[in-house]
Amino acid sequence: MKEFIKKNAPLTALGVLVILSLISGISGYFISADYQKQNAEMNKLPWVVPLTKEYDNLWPTDDGKFFEAEKDDGTYLMDSRGNIVSKGNDNCDYPLAGGMTRFSSKNDYYIYGVKNKDGKVIAEAKYDFVYGGDGGYVLIEKDSRATIIDENGNTVLDGKGYREITHIAGTYYLLSGIEQQIFNAEDGSMEKIGNRITYIYPDGNDGYIAQLNGWAPYILLDKNFKPKNNGQQYNYISTYSNGLYYAEKIKDSFYSPERLDSDYEENPKVEKGYMDETGEMIIPLPGDTLFGYNFSEEEDKAIICTTKKIKIIDRNGKVLSELKANFKKDSETGMFDYAQDRAVFKGGYAPVDFGKNFGIIDTDGNMVLEPKYSMIRRGPDNCYAVSIGERNGIINLGEGL
Amino acid sequence: MLYKSINFNLQIGYKSFFPAIAIAVVTSVITLMTMSSAPMNMFILMIGLMISCIFSYKGLNYLFNTSLFNEGSSFYMTLPMAEKDIVWGKIISASIYLGIYLVVFLVPMMFSLLYIGNDMGFSNFSMLISDNFGMVETLPPALFALYTASMPIQCLIGSMTSCAFLLALMLYFHSYGTGQNGQKNKSAYAWIIFFAGNGTYNKLWETLSGKTGGSLYIQLVQFIINIALLFAFASYCTKNLQNQYNQ
Numbered sequence: 001m002k003e004f005i006k007k008n009a010p011l012t013a014l015g016v017l018v019i020l021s022l023i024s025g026i027s028g029y030f031i032s033a034d035y036q037k038q039n040a041e042m043n044k045l046p047w048v049v050p051l052t053k054e055y056d057n058l059w060p061t062d063d064g065k066f067f068e069a070e071k072d073d074g075t076y077l078m079d080s081r082g083n084i085v086s087k088g089n090d091n092c093d094y095p096l097a098g099g100m101t102r103f104s105s106k107n108d109y110y111i112y113g114v115k116n117k118d119g120k121v122i123a124e125a126k127y128d129f130v131y132g133g134d135g136g137y138v139l140i141e142k143d144s145r146a147t148i149i150d151e152n153g154n155t156v157l158d159g160k161g162y163r164e165i166t167h168i169a170g171t172y173y174l175l176s177g178i179e180q181q182i183f184n185a186e187d188g189s190m191e192k193i194g195n196r197i198t199y200i201y202p203d204g205n206d207g208y209i210a211q212l213n214g215w216a217p218y219i220l221l222d223k224n225f226k227p228k229n230n231g232q233q234y235n236y237i238s239t240y241s242n243g244l245y246y247a248e249k250i251k252d253s254f255y256s257p258e259r260l261d262s263d264y265e266e267n268p269k270v271e272k273g274y275m276d277e278t279g280e281m282i283i284p285l286p287g288d289t290l291f292g293y294n295f296s297e298e299e300d301k302a303i304i305c306t307t308k309k310i311k312i313i314d315r316n317g318k319v320l321s322e323l324k325a326n327f328k329k330d331s332e333t334g335m336f337d338y339a340q341d342r343a344v345f346k347g348g349y350a351p352v353d354f355g356k357n358f359g360i361i362d363t364d365g366n367m368v369l370e371p372k373y374s375m376i377r378r379g380p381d382n383c384y385a386v387s388i389g390e391r392n393g394i395i396n397l398g399e400g401l
Numbered sequence: 402m403l404y405k406s407i408n409f410n411l412q413i414g415y416k417s418f419f420p421a422i423a424i425a426v427v428t429s430v431i432t433l434m435t436m437s438s439a440p441m442n443m444f445i446l447m448i449g450l451m452i453s454c455i456f457s458y459k460g461l462n463y464l465f466n467t468s469l470f471n472e473g474s475s476f477y478m479t480l481p482m483a484e485k486d487i488v489w490g491k492i493i494s495a496s497i498y499l500g501i502y503l504v505v506f507l508v509p510m511m512f513s514l515l516y517i518g519n520d521m522g523f524s525n526f527s528m529l530i531s532d533n534f535g536m537v538e539t540l541p542p543a544l545f546a547l548y549t550a551s552m553p554i555q556c557l558i559g560s561m562t563s564c565a566f567l568l569a570l571m572l573y574f575h576s577y578g579t580g581q582n583g584q585k586n587k588s589a590y591a592w593i594i595f596f597a598g599n600g601t602y603n604k605l606w607e608t609l610s611g612k613t614g615g616s617l618y619i620q621l622v623q624f625i626i627n628i629a630l631l632f633a634f635a636s637y638c639t640k641n642l643q644n645q646y647n648q
Contacts, residue, residue: 007408009407009408009411009497010404010407010408010411010493010497013497013500013501016500016501016504017500017553017554017557020504020553021550021551021552021553021554022550024549024550024552024553025546025547025549025550026546027549028545028546028548028549028550029542029543029545029546029549031537031545031549032537032540032541032542032545032546033542035537035538036541036542039538
């Protein structure tokens with residue numbers, strides 16, 4: 001054999017070339033056939049915006065009322081019918097709470113200004129970030145210096161001396177300097193809260209969730225920003241839905257403002273399940289559970305996932321149906337999703353991460369959209385923004401499939 | 402005679418190309434063993450590719466320079482081989498070595514891609530492929546299969562054109578100013594122009610292909626131009642070698 005190859009090297013090389021061509025051709029055939037098959041199947045779906053490479057990104061706005069489509073020339077705002085509501089740098093107004101509007105500079109889409117509910121410009125387009133709007137107050141930030149203004153453009157708080165100011169909800173802001181304080185823009189009051197809080201956001205139950213140390217743990221706060229349940233710390237806690245939180249309770253771990261960041265273990269022992277507002281675990285979940293999504297307010301069902309299964313459970317923790325999934329053991333699915341994306345039933349459907357890809361299921365556990373999309377996010381009117389490869393589109397499940 | 406010329410050049414180039422191919426094999430095995438860390442393992446592959454490129458320079462330099470003009474030239478002149486066969490023998494044998502080298506690197510790259518593909522699901526993977534090969538959308542599977550089957554041939558022709566270009570440059574710089582000192586410097590000029598010219602030429606097609614969304618026509622035009630250039634360079638090399646050996 002060795003001698004043959006040595007004597008017939010050119011012939012052997014030709015043989016290798018033929019084999020390579022065959023492998024390449026056969027692979028090409030299967031890839032193309034799969035693409036054509038998928039394309040034909042996808043064309044039958046009720047697209048509002050068919051899958052296209054026209055937009056770099058397409059996803060729902062934070063308030064879930066529109067879709068935001070990014071292109072080279074700026075961001076386009078779309079309604080659930082795929083109609084462009086505003087587009088480009090000239091007129092891309094972004095709705096803020098309280099009827100206020102964020103608008104972009106004509107020269108740079110990513111430089112913002114603010115108009116109040118009467119359409120009057122209260123902050124010129126020169127800011128890097130604009131947040132809030134609730135209660136008539138807006139947080140504007142330029143060169144890492146934040147200022148809170150009211151709806152007439154008057155400065156309520158100058159952020160000089162603060163490392164960071166973040167909007168919590170309503171008229172409340174978290175001021176981070178040498179120590180941290182809660183600031184109420186409405187009456188100007190300030191209250192100390194500790195010094196290792198990263199974010200505070202509403203828990204959906206008249207209280208708040210505070211994320212500590214930049215990543216974890218989390219604690220629950222009451223409406224006055226005082227720790228609830230003796231400061232019980234959680235590796236993760238969801239917002240309150242249908243009387244329950246999904247929680248990953250860290251055993252014997254309680255919050256204290258004096259504790260150092262290093263006191264938090266990276267992989268603590270946790271008890272996973274759904275708990276009520278008193279902190280009692282109502283539905284404990286088995287040890288192989290990766291994550292539990294919120295209970296649906298419409299259906300009173302929740303989706304939980306293990307490495308191999310997606311399960312739909314009822315209020316008693318009974319498994320109603322199961323679907324095959326494929327998660328890695330250390331997967332932290334769900335924790336990275338935005339609230340509106342989470343696998344919660346709404347309008348009869350839920351977008352679900354199956355490990356490798358996203359699909360949509362109905363409340364009976366039937367697969368409505370096969371899990372072949374890299375991302376699915378819920379938008380307004382039962383419309384979903386879907387992505388596959390570099391393509392983005394909007395699908396309307398309003399009438400079902 | 403061409404067959405013998407190819408075999409002969411493969412044998413004389415073996416010692417110089419062996420380290421390059423050995424490094425490629427070792428790197429590929431490491432890449433395959435670290436598949437679970439794809440696409441990070443591609444980094445190891447790239448480092449290996451760069452190191453073995455340096456070694457393959459030695460092989461190409463031996464085939465196109467040392468064996469033709471230094472100790473090998475007198476031997477060549479005594480061989481009962483037409484200049485045309487010498488030229489094509491060198492171009493084809495160098496391309497075979499580069500081909501082996503490419504296959505050794507492509508196998509782990511393909512497996513790593515398949516690993517990533519498996520991780521993201523085949524459907525999403527085929528969409529990803531279609532994003533990079535626009536013609537999947539327009540060509541029926543059978544035609545697309547023909548296109549992908551032609552890719553190794555396209556690669557081979559591309560490689561032969563580059564080799565012919567390098568040989569033409571070597572011959573040009575050796576015939577230009579014959580009798581002056583500094584053979585090494587002359588081949589250095591050839592190498593510099595080869596890297597600059599070859600790089601610019603490939604970048605040009607890459608840009609053109611990118612702007613037309615990987616158009617099949619552009620690739621066909623590139624293939625035809627590559628063949629034309631290959632024959633033009635080979636013809637120049639034959640004439641130049643005839644002039645030099647007949648002096």
